[in-house]
Amino acid sequence: MSDIGLPEWPQYDERERAGLIRALEQGQWWRMGGGEVDAFEREFAEHEGARHALAVTNGTHALELALQVLGVGEGDEVVVPAFTFISSSQAAQRLGAVAVPVDVDPETYCIDVAAAERAVGPRTRAIMPVHMAGQIADMDGLAKLSADSGVPLVQDAAHAQGARWNGRRVGEFGSVAAYSFQNGKLMTAGEGGAVTFPDRESYEEAFLRHSCGRPREDRGYRHRTSGSNFRLNEFSAAVLRAQLSRVDEQADTRERRAPLLARLLAEIPGVVPQGRDPRADRVPHYMAMFRVPGLAGERRDALVDDLVSRGVPAFVVFRAIYRTDAFWETGAPDATVDELAARCPNADALSADGVWLHHRTLLAAEEQIHRVAEIVAAAVADATARQGTAK
Structure with missing residues (x-):
């Protein structure tokens, strides 16, 4: 594998080291006795414009908890985009609900509002827009x-720390939002997540449910409601506080680099970069995404392998959720794969020919951005030539 000198990820410095030592030396490593998780929740809520934030074990649990607080359960339906990571649907399905996939916008790759509207029925309990690659879904619609x-809406903001839509942050829309801090995300502690809430009542219910239904000061094991252990530990919170301190600076860098990379990719024959809604006035760019409509399936996969061998951190995009075995295990709609694919042509095509580049690419210098585009151009040309020979 070639090394073209792109920045590493995750990034850390003395801030993370100091935080870990601070958590270690406070003598309490559990959130109920320490201060790091509480401090991180306050700081993250303020950053996202939310009234309250609850730190949890990971982004999948964040979604599950958010849906549970809204009362989603057995027999309910949750509308989700067909193009997303499987956690979006599994969070609903693990609660006994049915995940109803709908198509995405062909430019932004976010949920299509008209498709979501058609899917709403008498059993619909939540609509889950996913802010794909940091591009906020059409929150007006x-x-x-x-x-x-x-x-109600449940925003899947796993990719969207620091994003803005018409000047409003994710936490300012009056709906619950769930975030991920998994290793590849815009800020990370290896794993972790958070849920933001617009009101105290929802936050307090979530707190109970994320701590096995047990009140904060309980000493008699008086569990008030069903729940699970989704508590974040003090060490992870200390790291996340340090990560939060640089997330805006990194987002600003990616915002400066993203238009350059998008322009260069658009100049490559056969490459179509992800679009951007002009109302999204700040996109933190979790991924640099593009499509190669002439190269789908195994040919797309081979292209990604070639890019990786040339030093570009490339990945295939998410598979349409209905094209995974996991989706059909429980809580699937009464439809076939082909029927769902026909309802979701954009998601189906995108999952077959989409490529994403790790966001560390956009932390690189401008000359490296040009180099990345040159490598993509060469790899696509070679892949197209091989396809022509195969015919």
Whole structure:
């Protein structure tokens, strides 16, 4: 594998080291006795414009907890984009609900509002927009849909720390939002997650449920509600506080580099970069995504392998959720794979020919961005030539 000198990820410095020592030396490593998780929750809520934040074990648990607080359970339906990481649907399915996939916008790759509206029915308990690659979904249209239907939104903001839509942060839309701090995310402690809430009541219920239904000061094991152990530990919170201190600076760098990379990729024959809604006035760019419509399936996979061998941190994009075995294990709609694919042509095509580059690419210097584009151009040309020979 070639090394073209791109920045490493995760990134850390003395801030993380100091935080870990601080957590170690406080003598309490559990959130109920220490101070790091509490401090991180306050700082993260402020950063995202939310009234309250609850730190949890990971982004999947964040989604599951958010849905549970909204009362999602057996027999309910949750509308999710067909193009997303499987946790979006599994969070609903693990609660006994049915995940209903809908198509995505062909430019932004976020949930299509009209498709979501068509999917809302009498059993719909939540609509889950995913802010794909940090590009916030159409929150204007979704807010109207939520108000008209009475169905609440649960924002999957795993990719969207620091994102803004018409000047509003994720926590300022009056809906619950779930975040991930897994190793590849924009800020990370290896694993971790958070849920933000617009009101105290929801936050307090979530706190109970994330701690086995046990109140904060309980000494008699008086578990008030069902729940599980989704508590974050003090060491992870200390690292996340340090990560949060640089997340805006990194987002600013990616915002400066992203237009250059998108322009260079768009100049490559056969390459179509992810679009951007002009109302998204700050995109933190979890991924640099593009499509190669002429190269799908195994040919796309071979292209990604070639890019990796040339030193570009490339990945295939998420598989449409209905094209995974996991989706059909429980809580699947009464439809076939082919029927769902016909309803979701954009998601189906994107999952077959999409490519994403790790966001550390966009932390590189401009000359490295040009080098990445040159490598993509060469790899796509070679892949296209091989396809032509195969015919």
